[in-house]
Amino acid sequence: MTALGPLTVVSNRLPVVMRQRGGSWKVEPGAGGLVAAMRPILERQGGCWVGWPGVVEEDGQGWAGGLQRAGERAGYALEPVTMSRDQYEGYYEGFSNSVIWPLFHGFADRCTFDAADFEQYRAVNQRFAEATMRCVGGEGLVWVHDYQLFEVGQRLRKLGHRGRLAHFLHISYPGMENYAKLPWRRELLRALLAYDLVGFQTARDVRNFVRCAEAFGVGGVLRHEGGEALLVAEDGRRVEVGAFPIGMDFQGFSERAASSEVEERVRALQDEIGAYRMFLGIDRLDYTKGLIHRLRAFELMLERHPHLCEQVMFFQLVVPSRENVSEYRSLKREFDRVVGRINGRFSTSGWQPIRYLYNRVNPVELAALYRLAVVALVTPLRDGMNLVAKEYCACQVDENGALVLSEFAGAAAQLGEGAVLVNPYDRETTADAMARAVQMDEARRRIRMRSMRRIIAESDVYQWAERFLDRAVEGPQPGEGFATPA
Numbered sequence: 001m002t003a004l005g006p007l008t009v010v011s012n013r014l015p016v017v018m019r020q021r022g023g024s025w026k027v028e029p030g031a032g033g034l035v036a037a038m039r040p041i042l043e044r045q046g047g048c049w050v051g052w053p054g055v056v057e058e059d060g061q062g063w064a065g066g067l068q069r070a071g072e073r074a075g076y077a078l079e080p081v082t083m084s085r086d087q088y089e090g091y092y093e094g095f096s097n098s099v100i101w102p103l104f105h106g107f108a109d110r111c112t113f114d115a116a117d118f119e120q121y122r123a124v125n126q127r128f129a130e131a132t133m134r135c136v137g138g139e140g141l142v143w144v145h146d147y148q149l150f151e152v153g154q155r156l157r158k159l160g161h162r163g164r165l166a167h168f169l170h171i172s173y174p175g176m177e178n179y180a181k182l183p184w185r186r187e188l189l190r191a192l193l194a195y196d197l198v199g200f201q202t203a204r205d206v207r208n209f210v211r212c213a214e215a216f217g218v219g220g221v222l223r224h225e226g227g228e229a230l231l232v233a234e235d236g237r238r239v240e241v242g243a244f245p246i247g248m249d250f251q252g253f254s255e256r257a258a259s260s261e262v263e264e265r266v267r268a269l270q271d272e273i274g275a276y277r278m279f280l281g282i283d284r285l286d287y288t289k290g291l292i293h294r295l296r297a298f299e300l301m302l303e304r305h306p307h308l309c310e311q312v313m314f315f316q317l318v319v320p321s322r323e324n325v326s327e328y329r330s331l332k333r334e335f336d337r338v339v340g341r342i343n344g345r346f347s348t349s350g351w352q353p354i355r356y357l358y359n360r361v362n363p364v365e366l367a368a369l370y371r372l373a374v375v376a377l378v379t380p381l382r383d384g385m386n387l388v389a390k391e392y393c394a395c396q397v398d399e400n401g402a403l404v405l406s407e408f409a410g411a412a413a414q415l416g417e418g419a420v421l422v423n424p425y426d427r428e429t430t431a432d433a434m435a436r437a438v439q440m441d442e443a444r445r446r447i448r449m450r451s452m453r454r455i456i457a458e459s460d461v462y463q464w465a466e467r468f469l470d471r472a473v474e475g476p477q478p479g480e481g482f483a484t485p486a
């Protein structure tokens with residue numbers, strides 16, 4: 001790890017969420033790829049994590065002590081940013097999750113553009129900037145994460161922050177046609193160009209961003225080659241842009257998967273499911289994850305390959321997410337309906353093709369599920385990276401599983417050859433790919449799994465952070481192609 005010392009990380013979510021259960025405040029782990037990736041980095045390096053503790057001002061302050069103790073246990077400070085219920089609704093449910101999230105994943109029709117929400121987004125970004133100033137005192141590198149906080153860099157500069165500022169976007173960046181629909185398209189481009197370094201998951205995201213900056217005349221493009229670009233902001237500052245595909249804690253996951261505790265749990269689960277070969281899906285309940293498409297492809301697989309009936313089963317873990325946003329509530333109802341229909345159609349007295357759990361599971365259970373699955377189905381309609389794909393491979397310590405992976409996940413650019421790639425919109429070929437994966441001969445499965453595990457181990461989350469932070473601290477180095485801008 002880079003010799004940087006303690007980090008200042010800013011993200012909407014802290015690694016923990018404070019929840020009121022039975023009259024007292026409980027600390028629960030936060031869900032999602034960002035938290036999963038950043039938690040081990042902060043644990044290793046220490047510092048301060050600025051973020052939202054999952055409560056609104058109207059909830060009172062009873063959670064503050066519990067949060068502080070959670071920070072002490074974790075070994076880094078947790079700096080909470082609070083907001084009113086109105087601000088939360090406009091900033092988080094409104095602008096972040098009903099505008100940027102759908103738009104950046106290519107679902108412009110699901111966007112609800114509302115100027116009042118954008119105002120709340122700006123007000124809350126200001127709060128995050130003020131909390132960050134309290135943490136760093138205007139000096140040093142600040143690493144801001146994701147789409148909820150585009151404007152924090154700009155606002156830190158206005159508040160007088162003198163250190164370098166970096167931003168990493170965990171989700172994909174949209175193509176020009178989609179981005180163009182955003183009423184505040186120039187404002188958000190300007191916001192990103194306030195940083196010294198802007199990181200994306202893939203070269204494609206970098207390309208999309210550069211094209212949008214060019215198209216809307218915000219900043220100039222000095223260079224752009226593959227996954228790297230150098231732009232000049234309107235105030236003349238140079239802004240480095242690059243692809244930094246995020247990794248995960250490969251060693252941590254592999255070691256846990258090989259532990260006796262997990263082995264015991266794998267045996268118990270195997271007893272429960274019997275001899276069936278298990279397909280596994282693990283996703284937040286989100287329309288970008290392609291859950292309904294996946295169910296329908298699985299259904300078609302059973303229809304077209306009837307010999308697989310009573311040979312396989314599909315276990316889907318669905319992690320509750322954004323339950324106050326209406327798009328998410330209706331997805332839950334549709335998911336239940338489709339699962340019921342498929343089970344009704346194919347079940348026999350001793351066999352039910354699909355089982356699902358709508359909940360969170362602990363790390364041991366998660367590793368056991370990953371180990372047990374003969375095939376993991378990671379078939380989002382669009383995804384920045386998708387760490388489930390990588391976690392599955394890391395936990396496949398027997399190197400015996402197959403990964404069916406969407407072309408539209410950032411992970412496909414890295415794992416492409418080892419995975420069975422699918423277009424999740426194409427039900428027929430996805431169904432056949434699922435059948436192929438579960439019937440693949442063991443030798444081929446092993447070769448492919450081994451190659452994916454090698455790639456994931458060689459670009460784990462620590463190396464990702466080191467590469468990003470080195471770049472953020474130092475800027476372009478002589479000889480790296482971006483040192484002497486034209």
Ligand code: G6P
Pocket residue numbers: 012013031032033034035146147170171321322
């Ligand atoms: C994705 C986003 C994260 C977000 C996570 C969970 O991974 O990139 O920024 O935290 O989803 O979503 P939530 O809205 O619950 O934070």
